[in-house]
Amino acid sequence: xxxxxxxxxxxxxxxxxxxxxxxxxxxxxxxxxxxxxxxxxxxxxxxxxxxxxxxxxxxxxxxxxxxxxxxxxxxxxxxxxxxxxxxxxxxxxxxxxxxxxxxxxxxxxxxxxxxxxxxxxxxxxxxxxxxxxxxxxxxxxxxxxxxxxxxxxxxxxxxxxxxxxxxxxxxxxxxxxxxxxxxxxxxxxxxxxxxxxxxxxxxxxxxxxxxxxxxxxxxxxxxxxxxxxxxxxxxxxxxxxxxxxxxxxxxxxxxxxxxxxxxxxxxxxxxxxxxxxxxxxxxxxxxxxxxxxxxxxxxxxxxxxxxxxxxxxxxxxxxxxxxxxxxxxxxxxxxxxxxxxxxxxxxxxxxxxxxxxxxxxxxxxxxxxxxxxxxxxxxxxxxxxxxxxxxxxxxxxxxxxxxxxxxxxxxxxxxxxxxxxxxxx
Amino acid sequence: xxxxxxxxxxxxxxxxxxxxxxxxxxxxxxxxxxxxxxxxxxxxxxxxxxxxxxxxxxxxxxxxxxxxxxxxxxxxxxxxxxxxxxxxxxxxxxxxxxxxxxxxxxxxxxxxxxxxxxxxxxxxxxxxxxxxxxxxxxxxxxxxxxxxxxxxxxxxxxxxxxxxxxxxxxxxxxxxxxxxxxxxxxxxxxxxxxxxxxxxxxxxxxxxxxxxxxxxxxxxxxxxxxxxxxxxxxxxxxxxxxxxxxxxxxxxxxxxxxxxxxxxxxxxxxxxxxxxxxxxxxxxxxxxxxxxxxxxxxxxxxxxxxxxxxxxxxxxxxxxxxxxxxxxxxxxxxxxxxxxxxxxxxxxxxxxxxxxxxxxxxxxxxxxxxxxxxxxxxxxxxxxxxxxxxxxxxxxxxxxxxxxxxxxxxxxxxxxxxxxxxxxx
Numbered sequence: 070x071x072x073x074x075x076x077x078x079x080x081x082x083x084x085x086x087x088x089x090x091x092x093x094x095x096x097x098x099x100x101x102x103x104x105x106x107x108x109x110x111x112x113x114x115x116x117x118x119x120x121x122x123x124x125x126x127x128x129x130x131x132x133x134x135x136x137x138x139x140x141x142x143x144x145x146x147x148x149x150x151x152x153x154x155x156x157x158x159x160x161x162x163x164x165x166x167x168x169x170x171x172x173x174x175x176x177x178x179x180x181x182x183x184x185x186x187x188x189x190x191x192x193x194x195x196x197x198x199x200x201x202x203x204x205x206x207x208x209x210x211x212x213x214x215x216x217x218x219x220x221x222x223x224x225x226x227x228x229x230x231x232x233x234x235x236x237x238x239x240x241x242x243x244x245x246x247x248x249x250x251x252x253x254x255x256x257x258x259x260x261x262x263x264x265x266x267x268x269x270x271x272x273x274x275x276x277x278x279x280x281x282x283x284x285x286x287x288x289x290x291x292x293x294x295x296x297x298x299x300x301x302x303x304x305x306x307x308x309x310x311x312x313x314x315x316x317x318x319x320x321x322x323x324x325x326x327x328x329x330x331x332x333x334x335x336x337x338x339x340x341x342x343x344x345x346x347x348x349x350x351x352x353x354x355x356x357x358x359x360x361x362x363x364x365x366x367x368x369x370x371x372x373x374x375x376x377x378x379x380x381x382x383x384x385x386x387x388x389x390x391x392x393x394x395x396x397x398x399x400x401x402x403x404x405x406x407x408x409x410x411x412x413x414x415x416x417x418x419x420x421x422x423x424x425x426x427x428x429x430x431x432x433x434x435x436x437x438x439x440x441x442x443x444x445x446x447x448x449x450x451x452x453x454x455x456x457x458x459x460x461x462x463x464x465x466x467x468x469x470x471x472x473x474x475x476x477x478x479x480x481x482x483x484x485x486x487x488x489x490x491x492x493x494x
Numbered sequence: 495x496x497x498x499x500x501x502x503x504x505x506x507x508x509x510x511x512x513x514x515x516x517x518x519x520x521x522x523x524x525x526x527x528x529x530x531x532x533x534x535x536x537x538x539x540x541x542x543x544x545x546x547x548x549x550x551x552x553x554x555x556x557x558x559x560x561x562x563x564x565x566x567x568x569x570x571x572x573x574x575x576x577x578x579x580x581x582x583x584x585x586x587x588x589x590x591x592x593x594x595x596x597x598x599x600x601x602x603x604x605x606x607x608x609x610x611x612x613x614x615x616x617x618x619x620x621x622x623x624x625x626x627x628x629x630x631x632x633x634x635x636x637x638x639x640x641x642x643x644x645x646x647x648x649x650x651x652x653x654x655x656x657x658x659x660x661x662x663x664x665x666x667x668x669x670x671x672x673x674x675x676x677x678x679x680x681x682x683x684x685x686x687x688x689x690x691x692x693x694x695x696x697x698x699x700x701x702x703x704x705x706x707x708x709x710x711x712x713x714x715x716x717x718x719x720x721x722x723x724x725x726x727x728x729x730x731x732x733x734x735x736x737x738x739x740x741x742x743x744x745x746x747x748x749x750x751x752x753x754x755x756x757x758x759x760x761x762x763x764x765x766x767x768x769x770x771x772x773x774x775x776x777x778x779x780x781x782x783x784x785x786x787x788x789x790x791x792x793x794x795x796x797x798x799x800x801x802x803x804x805x806x807x808x809x810x811x812x813x814x815x816x817x818x819x820x821x822x823x824x825x826x827x828x829x830x831x832x833x834x835x836x837x838x839x840x841x842x843x844x845x846x847x848x849x850x851x852x853x854x855x856x857x858x859x860x861x862x863x864x865x866x867x868x869x870x871x872x873x874x875x876x877x878x879x880x881x882x883x884x885x886x887x888x889x890x891x892x893x894x895x896x897x898x899x900x901x902x903x904x905x906x907x908x909x910x911x912x913x914x915x916x917x918x919x
Contacts, residue, residue, distance in 0.1 A: 114520065286514070356798075357789060361783045375804050381800055
């Protein structure tokens with residue numbers, strides 16, 4: 070792509086402003102345009118209102134090279150994207166016969182009457198390039214304006230818009246602006262260290278890097294650092310990105326749990342598959358959150374046998390073989406019980422690895438005055454007979470502590486699996 | 495509310511422009527503002543860039559009474575919403591001691607180092623009203639501008655932004671603009687019937703009702719109808735709302751699983767407590783999602799004993815006593831296995847109720863050519879010896895099918911519990 074091409078996205082539809090439809094179109098287009106090396110500086114949403122659309126178009130044309138609209142191409146009176154933009158550009162409108170025939174064919178195929186309001190969908194501003202809609206009736210279109218800008222109008226439904234953009238608009242843009250660099254990204258997945266701490270470690274690098282750029286993105290208990298390079302191809306991009314990834318990884322050591330891992334549970338399933346190990350879980354405070362996350366991964370059944378949600382002491386004893394002595398001596402939320410749960414489930418289910426959680430997630434306690442947020446993660450490795458538990462303090466004093474304590478507890482359990490299997494314990 | 499108040503939403507964040515984050519904040523705020531009678535004519539997204547944010551702010555201030563920003567309040571150098579808007583309004587910035595203390599307390603609580611860049615989060619433009627963040631560190635703020643506009647800056651993460659808007663901004667707006675009447679809402683919780691069907695049943699009521707208003711809100715597999723009355727107090731509001739709720743409930747019958755229930759799992763825990771019944775779960779395809787949702791509810795341990803995640807056939811046999819004969823004859827995804835799982839877990843755990851899931855959520859099958867989306871929910875009631883399973887077909891052919899199949903399967907399991915206990919089977 071030519072350097073510094075700027076695109077702007079305008080999504081048209083009152084249902085988006087009202088929040089009835091979430092604007093996934095802007096996200097899709099933003100991602101696709103970034104991968105082409107086209108920068109999106111603004112996106113906006115306007116209702117089905119010609120005055121406001123015209124105002125938004127004027128602003129967009131003052132600051133972007135490429136303007137992409139979605140929505141407002143249908144047959145009804147409140148579909149007015151083409152009409153408004155044609156008027157703004159001082160272009161007439163006429164029926165595009167090719168598009169009209171396609172729409173008529175469609176009505177024959179589905180055995181429905183072609184009503185007159187459908188003529189409107191074949192109307193095109195003079196000089197526009199129609200884009201066939203493979204998944205609906207409303208064609209899209211591209212206008213090359215007299216001052217060198219490109220205006221692309223796409224239908225609103227994602228299943229019509231996405232293939233039209235990929236199959237029609239991208240080839241058009243590549244042809245128009247060939248010879249171009251593209252954006253390539255890799256994500257460094259980090260656990261167990263805060264965003265502000267990481268930023269202070271790499272402040273200079275993050276602030277001064279231009280190619281690649283390095284951007285932090287904090288998730289609950291985790292941090293992603295996205296490194297993005299502008300390059301002609303992936304090999305060149307890797308030459309730019311990989312040294313930075315190595316530099317950051319060398320400093321953060323085992324806090325880095327993966328590169329482009331997707332999620333901790335994906336990394337866990339992946340490395341268990343690699344090592345042909347079978348996992349089992351025993352959950353108290355996380356109550357199924359850990360197993361839910363593992364089984365979020367398609368194909369988890371290859372490495373995950375199952376588990377026990379031992380929410381009551383009876384279940385801990387009966388299904389996991391935790392001894393009544395230990396339960397009464399140390400309480401359910403204890404290092405000893407966590408260890409027994411992890412070992413118990415692995416042996417009961419004949420698994421290579423057992424991992425457990427027990428803790429205080431909410432107001433309900435084990436009646437020993439232990440504080441909210443106290444969590445033990447137990448680990449058992451059958452082959453080495455390794456059996457230990459770590460102690461965590463996860464209360465943050467927020468109202469959603471229950472959710473975050475349970476989530477971060479399950480993340481810690483996943484992290485223990487990754488650390489142990491990768492041998493960086 | 496004063497007539498014709500216009501709001502504009504500006505979401506700040508390069509990750510939104512890049513499509514890495516879908517802008518659900520604008521949808522949430524659009525919906526909430528609409529329910530307050532405040533019109534949103536435009537929303538826009540800008541990256542973490544002070545020049546572009548200033549430009550978007552100028553445009554918004556030229557056409558809206560209320561401007562709400564989300565994002566850019568964090569500790570890092572690319573968080574610059576407050577700084578940019580303060581400069582635009584010619585306001586100085588100073589540390590808000592109350593906010594600073596809250597942030598410092600947070601770092602003490604989580605036992606992490608308070609790094610200097612966190613000071614930035616306590617900086618406020620002169621005259622701003624700080625909004626405590628109950629779910630994170632970055633406070634929000636409200637500025638009353640000299641020309642009578644309101645600028646509200648909220649954090650980007652939805653779990654911080656949504657409660658701050660509901661608990662801090664809505665009361666502020668109601669106090670500022672209302673003549674003493676307030677909005678009161680009740681939500682009708684509906685399961686097992688589609689939005690368009692409900693809309694067609696109550697189209698006239700929904701379209702013509704002014705006080706109360708009736709607004710549908712579709713969630714995955716569920717529908718909420720929010721009835722909102724403008725009234726001087728709750729008693730008056732109930733006089734307006736209750737007849738409508740009765741009318742709708744009479745028509746939808748047992749599809750209504752609660753009023754202001756919060757969630758299906760909250761309703762389940764509540765009615766189990768009322769009836770002093772103890773629940774157990776046996777999950778295959780949901781893999782812990784069901785038990786996770788039940789234990790999301792604080793106090794679930796009073797009624798939920800625990801469960802088994804029986805992801806492999808071995809676990810189904812060993813921990814739940816499902817017979818090898820039945821597994822090999824009908825396959826793991828079958829009515830018979832669902833029934834045995836539900837009964838097996840209830841007996842093993844000495845529970846009053848057992849509920850089970852088995853199905854095909856993704857590409858992994860039980861090797862019997864059963865289709866993705868086929869799910870059985872098993873139910874067992876110890877007292878009456880009731881033991882049955884229902885068959886569901888949950889595939890929609892979308893890319894997120896695995897998540898939605900697992901979620902809706904767990905919803906159906908919760909719904910069976912509610913139906914049976916409420917005796918409306």
